[in-house]
Amino acid sequence: MASAPSPRRPSSSRTPAPRRKHPSSSANQFRVNVDVCLSAKAAGALRKPTVLYKRSQDRLEKSGESSRKSMDINSRKVKEKTSWLSLGRHAPTEQWKPAICQLIHEDDACILHIYLDETVLYQSIYVYFLNHTDIRPVHHSLFDRKDCLGIYCVPGQMWCAVPSSDPVFLHFPDGETLNLWLALLRSYAAPEVYGHWLSPSDGGLYRMWRQIELTCLQGRNLGTPRPLAPSGVGGGGNGGGGGGGVPDDPSSLAAGEPEGGGGGGARGEADALDMDVYCELFVDGCLCGRTTVKRGLGAPDWLERFVCADLPPFETLEVVVLRERRTARPALVGVVALALVNFRRGEHVDGWFPVVAPAAGAAAPAQTGELRLKLRVDEEIILPSAEYSGLLQTFASRNSLDWLLDLESRLKLKNTVPHHIISIAIAQEKLVRDIMELADREVDGTLSSHNTLFRGNTVLTKTVELFMARYGGGFLEASVGAPVRRVCTDRVAIEVDPVRSGKGARSTEKSVEALVYWCHEFWAAIYDARHACPPEMRTLFEHIRRLVESRYGRHDEQNRDLPAQSVSAFCFLRFMVPAILHPHLFGLWPGLPDARVQRSLTLIAKVIQNLANLNASVQKEDFMRGVKDFLISSIPNMVNYIVVVSTPEPQSPSPGSPSPVDKTDRLRIMHALRQRGHAAPVLYREVIPLLPHVLDLPRHLAVVSALVVRYARARNYYPATPIHSGTGDDLDEFCARCLQVEERALLRVSQLASRPRRQPSQPSISSPLAASIPLPPSPTSPVKIPARRERRISLPKSPKLPKRFARPSTAPGTADSSPRTEPESMPMSPTSDPGQTMLSHSAPNAVESMPPPESDRTRSLRRPSAPFAKQPRSSSTDSALGRRATGERLTRSSTRTQEASNDSTDDSSRKRKSIFRGILRR
Incomplete structure (x- = not known):
């Protein structure tokens, strides 16, 4: 019986693991039946039979015979006529096969084995090499299946019988099983925690959470090309970095009027092409969602919402518009490229964005329609739960729905x-x-x-x-x-x-x-x-x-x-x-x-x-x-x-309740999660979601405090009484508690920026994993995943920027180590109000040309009471990507995230060009 591949096995090895039977379950082993997604290449390699020859003469005879047969076949193929019926018949790019997942935990190392046909070892994933953001649910639009989990690993973090760099997609029987295994796998992965050496008891100073919520509403004039204005070519403006013509007055465009280019709205409707179109969503080159196919004549309506949660550091969002063709592969219509750095965190942006077709040869880029998108970008600092104890105590003092009523009526926090x-x-x-x-x-x-x-x-x-x-x-x-x-x-x-x-x-x-x-x-x-x-x-x-x-x-x-x-x-x-x-x-x-x-x-x-x-x-x-x-x-x-x-029946189980075997496995997993939580530092323990509803209490408290502070500032709401004064209303105390959390977040970010690592070449490991476990040699965020329909998309290339190390986007820049006034630390956004704003523009930098309203220019935190006096602005509540004093554009690459965040990649001989290159690593 062959042994399991070791974690140090080279990823370039093409020798498949021999057939073997998986070991029996024990206290450190967990099993589940799933469906695994196989790419066309992997499925073909597994079906390909092995041809063995006993003698060299047989090999020569077989070789000569096969060559003669191939020549005859080719000669006959030349005479055949191609049939148009076969043009649209493409082989599927993926197949789902039943599999067994077995998680083995031994000596602080965790490996996930995937078996096909119950005995064939297909893949081994070294979970302790992964980050939390590498294990996340997959949107159902990618495979037309719910309850799918994606594991985004690279060859250095896995072994596969068929050499592949594709992510692993697993389909679980139901949502409860998916949530259970999501928590189990993440308990062995590394969270995105910063400042290990500054707070060893908590496991770090803070952790990060990111999410993108996008609703594709409708399109107009799709497939109708028109030239771009010279100022819009290659632009990376506010939220639409893909180029596009810029009108003189973007605010003059109504929400339902196509922006003109010679023919006006009537001609735009007349020139609209009759075609079937759909959109694909890419976050830093990773496919995250796909809309349904709609008829492109006039204004196709989608009204489809996508939520991409628990993301690694991101930089761009691309909405690729494709034309579905029955007799050929889909054709590219254009791309809406959005620079996420230009969107203020926690705010909805609703507007028309240009669809830009990339340049082909000598032809210049052209605008091929518009998409109406509703976008919200979240990126928050999450502190240890002890920092939210005061806020949680205030929250528990009233009915939670009363808080909703006050926040909705007085701060306009509705959606x-x-x-x-x-x-x-x-x-x-x-x-x-x-x-x-x-x-x-x-x-x-x-x-x-x-x-x-x-x-x-x-x-x-x-x-x-x-x-x-x-x-x-x-x-x-x-x-x-x-x-x-x-x-x-x-x-x-x-x-x-x-x-x-x-x-x-x-x-x-x-x-x-x-x-x-x-x-x-x-x-x-x-x-x-x-x-x-x-x-x-x-x-x-x-x-x-x-x-x-x-x-x-x-x-x-x-x-x-x-x-x-x-x-x-x-x-x-x-x-x-x-x-x-x-x-x-x-x-x-x-x-x-x-x-x-x-x-x-x-x-x-x-x-x-x-x-x-x-x-x-x-x-x-x-x-x-x-x-x-x-x-x-x-x-x-x-x-x-x-x-x-309306009659409770606790004695009779519901039809969807798990079987006794499933219940036993669930109890074993819950027991293992409790054991790992007790042995882990605070931040590592709290990042494991609470079952069965996959809740993260510190994260929800962090988002609420950030929203309250942001909306209170936008509407000039100042608490009139300090905390525990006994007078004033409850909302004043709640806002004061939220601002207190804001102060602590800013303090921890400043602490990380002001105290560099003591020993950059020796990482401080505060995770529950042993220090002897090797860290991943490769980045964990893939740049591409295979789409459901096999296709290659040529996207417009953006100008290359100087390479820099990734860092937590909420950390201050070189000039941010000391508290600054609010107008300096708050970047302007496509919207001037924290509420939803409707934009209509035809170019990515159309919004950037709009002058900020007076309320945004003078949002100083002058408070009549002591707790709010001269409060510095934390970037976690407005934009996690604060504007640097030097005006440099922050660049992050998903392929460099692990290199910047892992302590083991520090090189003592490497020269630090700035103070923040070494202190912002995990």
């Missing part, structure tokens, strides 16, 4: 902070209790709230929406996932309105029959999944039902159905029905459905909502009267459904 507030409440196990308490206040029993109970957009209803989305994903999939996909796949077109269809009565009757049929299909799927309702949702629904019963009474004829309707107001009006109307927003369908399919889903959703209201009468639209019989016959089952989902 950014609720997710993090809810995550903090879940981590403290108080969310359900807080929702119940707020529901007790809202249900007052008066007649004025009788008809509007739980139907307005209040903090309570919006929080319950997020609550159901967090806990009820599997429940929603089991209820309406299959019928929604059937309607979208079959392109079901239903129209029961004679005015819309323009057809006769017979056609309308057939449409009504089709509507009734699909309503039966949806309702049957929903009713069959009633027992899959999560216990958290059942507890909340039970409290709401009993609360309404006690306040309004059940014996009153007018209020008899009110308790059931109050439950359906959440379960259907704010959960099931929106998922039917917009399946792409709930992960039930990859993109925006076709217009006719959308109309069919709208009609079905109306009927299901009437059923949830226990209302069999159809009074609004005469053409909907055909479904009355369906409503009357289904109301009794709806009443039973509401009773089931």
